[in-house]
Amino acid sequence: MFKEEALGVIRKAITEEGLLASAQQRDNYARVWARDSMMTGYAGILAGDDAVVKGLGLSVFTLAKQQAENGQIPSNVIQGKASFGTHVGRTDATTWWTAITCEYLKVSENRAAQEQLREPLYRALSCLKTWEYNQRGLLYSPLGGNWADEYVTSGYTLYDNVLRYWALRNVSELYEDEELKVLASEAKVLIQENFIKNGSGTAKYHQTAYEKASAKPYFWAALNANGYDERFDLAGNALALYLGFELDLPAFSDFLTEISGRFNHWMLPVFHPVIFPGDEDWRLLENNYSYSFKNRPYHFHNGGSWPVFLGWLCLGLKRQGMYNIPERILAQYEALMQEKGNHFSEYYSTDELLPLGTGQLCFSASGYLMMIHEDSLPSNNDAL
Incomplete structure (x- = not known):
């Protein structure tokens, strides 16, 4: 019913730098945001829209050009100037860019671009690795560190860890990297074992907190040193389902x-x-x-x-x-x-x-x- 209108909105937001957040192109929305442009571009891939996919490619390279020394991808870029966040950095800028850049490279079949982006993609994964902090496999996000930047979730969040798994999986498949494939598999197991009650008997990331947490029909929103945030995070659960995690x-x-x-x-x-x-x-x-x-x-x-x-x-x-x-x-x-x-x-x-x-x-x-x-x-x- 509204498909052509939806595609029209997105096409109006395509600029030389990539996909902006809104067709209105005003205020903070007249920027190439990592998470917005990557999700929008992925919708273009699903819709098979060449113009949107081209806009995604522009976004990919605009963000890559502003990648920080540590591998972090900017939250947004406007006229060549990058922002990595205001109060805190945005964990999901790097995860979204890494995962969806691989999706773009798959559909574009551009071998030169694939080689050009190999090093930035691996640097992004290296950055994400440092954000584990304890080197135990789960990504840690500060309060305000993802799309819900004015909300209350923080720590080992479901949303950020599922995205990090997608990033690992996609890079491992794109570059046929067996070591990354193992890391992706391990990340998936960690999420599956630590964000929902199960009878596996395996050791948990925070055993005491896990034992005290209530069983829910969904994956919990986050784990922190002081216990679980048991609320329902629709985005995190949606992505988990899309990427093949198991729920009742x-x-x-x-x-x-x-x-x-x-x-x-x-x-x-x-x-x-x-x-x-x-x-x-x-x-x-x-x-x-x-x-x-x-x-x-x-x-x-x-x-x-x-x-x-x-x-x-x-x-x-x-x-x-x-x-x-x-x-x-x-x-x-x-x-x-x-x-x-x-x-x-x-x-x-x-x-x-x-x-x-x-x-x-x-x-x-x-x-x-x-x-x-x-x-x-x-x-x-x-x-x-």
Whole structure:
């Protein structure tokens, strides 16, 4: 229904430096952001759109040119000037760039570019290795160190570690590196064994915290020295499903249906439960912002619904053989855009379903393209 409009939004954001964050090209959005441009470019790969894939290639090289001495990829670049973060650096700039650069090189089949980017890719992986800090295999992200930069998650986060696994896997496959293949496999096992209750009996990263953590039908959001953050991180779980991690799918489906029933719609919150004033984590929210406070209950990271990560959830669910929920999410999103206008808004409040934030956002247009991507859909729709 909105496919050509979504692609049009993204095409308008293509510049000589690469894919900008929004077709509106204003304020901070008129930059080549690592995570935004990589996700947008990947949606272009899925859609088979040559113009968007070309824009992705421009983004890849723009970011590579500004790579730091330690291998870190910038959070964003504007007119040749790089930013690596304000309050803290952005862990996921390096993981997204590494993983999706490999995806770009696969589809472009550009051998010269593959060789040109070999050294930057390996330097990026080396940087990620230093961010383990304890050399035990899991990546550590500071508070505000990823896409949810004004939220409360930190430590050994699910989202960042799943992305780091994808980066390792993709580089190992692209360059046929057996040592990296082993590291990728080990990273996947560490995540699978430490972010959800299981009966494997293997030693855990933080045994005491693991024993005290509650069983959930999803992967926990993060692990820290003081225990687990057991909240639901939709983005991290969506990516985990897409990359082949194992969950109890009927239980996970029931959980998503329960959350939908609680909110009375399928614009699922990106983090759950919502944090309210007086809650223990509120103090971590109230001062963590750069320009204005956005994380009121049901808004932004604090229970807001982000179409880009609903798109990743749809991809992940379909790859795992679950098709009904993606159809419901797609129908809900299309109905909202028809009813409320403001197409491809940054996020929706989950209490009133208001389209909020920047409009014409490539993030959200990408999410829509992921929602409608049908390569994984079967000929019938009688699965979960």
